[in-house]
Structure formats: C-alpha cells, structure tokens
Ligand SMILES: [Zn+2]
C-alpha cells in the first residue's frame with residue numbers, strides 16, 4: 001500500500017446548471033463540465049482517510065451576488081447554492097484535524113473565459129472574485145505534503161477590486177456649486193453685449209480675494225430658496241460699470257456685489273432671505289425687479 005498515489009481520497013460531486021447533481025468522482029477527476037457554458041452552482045466534498053488518522057476539510061464557496069458563504073465542514077454539506085441559479089465563482093479548501101499537517105489538499109477550477117486555472121493548495125483561494133465569471137468544472141486531490149501541482153506563470157485566483165471612487169475633478173468652469181464663471185463674468189464676455197473692454201474677469205486679485213465670499217452667499221441662497229437664481233450682473237470692469245451708470249467704485253467693480261433675480265420671489269423676499277441667511281447687505285430694487293447683494297453693512301434696504 002505504500003506506493004499508492006492517494007492515501008487520502010477525495011470524493012466529490014457538483015451541482016451544475018441544467019444538469020443538477022452529477023455523479024461522484026474521486027481524486028482529481030473532472031466533476032463538472034467544460035465547453036458547455038454551464039455554471040457550477042455547488043459541490044460536495046468528503047475525504048476517505050486511513051483508519052486511525054484524523055484529516056478533515058473546511059470548504060467555502062464564493063457565489064454570485066452573495067460573495068463568500070460561511071464555511072461548511074460536513075461530508076454532505078453543500079458548498080454553494082442549489083435552486084437559486086447562482087454561479088459559483090471561487091472556492092477555498094483547507095485541511096484540518098490532528099493529522100492534517102502530513103497532507104495537502106489541491107484544487108483547481110475551470111472558469112469561463114479562463115479555462116483551467118492553476119492548482120491551489122490548502123487555505124488558498126481558487127477561481128475569480130469580482131469578475132462575474134462562472135466556474136464550470138473542478139478537480140480536487142489530497143497528497144502527502146511535499147509535492148506541488150502548480151504550473152509557473154498560471155494564475156489560480158484573481159480578485160478584481162474596483163478602484164476607489166475618485167474625488168470629483170474640480171470643474172474650472174464652475175465658480176460655486178451652482179454657478180459657472182461665465183454667469184458671473186463682466187458683460188464684456190457676454191456675446192449679447194460684446195463690449196470688449198475686458199476679458200470678462202478683470203481685477204484678478206480682487207476676484208481671488210472677494211469672489212468666494214459672494215459665491216458662497218449665492219450657493220447658500222440657492223439651496224435655501226430651492227429656486228433658480230439668475231445673476232444679471234456681478235463683476236463689472238470700470239468701463240462696463242460706467243456704461244451701466246453704476247456709481248464709481250461700486251462693489252461690482254471689485255467682485256463684491258451681485259444683482260440677482262429669483263423667479264417666484266419678489267426682490268424684497270430675496271433681500272430678506274439673503275440677509276437673514278448670510279448677514280450680507282441686500283438692496284432691493286422694487287421697480288427694476290432685482291436684488292443687489294453686497295458685503296454686510298446696509299442690511300435690507302429698499303433702493304426703489
Ligand atoms: Zn468688462
């Protein structure tokens with residue numbers, strides 16, 4: 001008996017799509033199918049161990065949708081699922097027991113698109129995770145320790161881990177959460193005016209210094225009112241400010257004021273909301289129908 005190839009026999013069977021439970025096979029024989037595109041759904045595995053020895057096997061399956069199932073240990077335990085139509089994708093087998101140290105369990109899966117993957121041994125994983133590839137066939141053997149069935153360069157297990165979600169790429173076109181720079185630009189940059197006195201974004205330093213405060217007000221007001229805000233005028237270059245009859249040194253020339261219209265709200269309602277929400281100065285132009293927001297100071301002020 002000493003030259004017997006198998007000292008501990010593996011006896012296993014598979015549950016295959018459409019076929020159901022297949023006949024038991026032993027010691028490395030194919031237990032499923034190949035070339036038929038039928039998914040392996042479950043398997044059973046038991047060991048025939050020489051009298052007096054204690055060698056047992058832990059079995060675990062990775063199943064479509066469910067992931068890794070709890071390990072099973074009994075001879076008749078089903079590893080995988082039956083009747084759910086779920087593909088078995090990967091397995092893990094490991095010997096345990098008083099005499100397990102003398103032996104090694106070897107197993108390999110035949111996987112859709114990959115064919116026979118490499119032999120894996122005790123505690124390792126075989127098959128694929130995260131690739132939605134069904135295992136179709138399986139071979140299992142137990143040898144005395146000291147041999148390896150692995151083929152160099154052949155992969156026995158692959159896990160695809162989705163890369164972590166990227167931080168949203170800052171959108172250079174957006175000034176805030178809701179407003180694009182184009183909406184805030186000087187009228188010189190707006191095709192309907194095309195004044196050409198500036199490129200739309202004059203006073204770069206003041207823009208960096210002052211615009212974020214005002215844009216934050218606009219974003220918060222946008223969320224508070226839950227309504228679209230139309231920015232009719234924010235930055236104005238000197239020439240544009242003159243053209244529209246703005247007072248010299250207007251907050252509009254230093255990225256500190258915005259004129260807005262909020263459909264559904266009166267200029268007064270918008271002014272009160274902006275002032276209460278952010279403390280900013282808010283002048284409302286009842287006759288012209290817009291609200292002018294600026295730094296704190298003037299409170300809510302009717303400009304007629
Ligand atoms: Zn301009």
Ligand SMILES: [Zn+2]
Nearest residue numbers: 257258259292
């Ligand atoms: Zn204004």
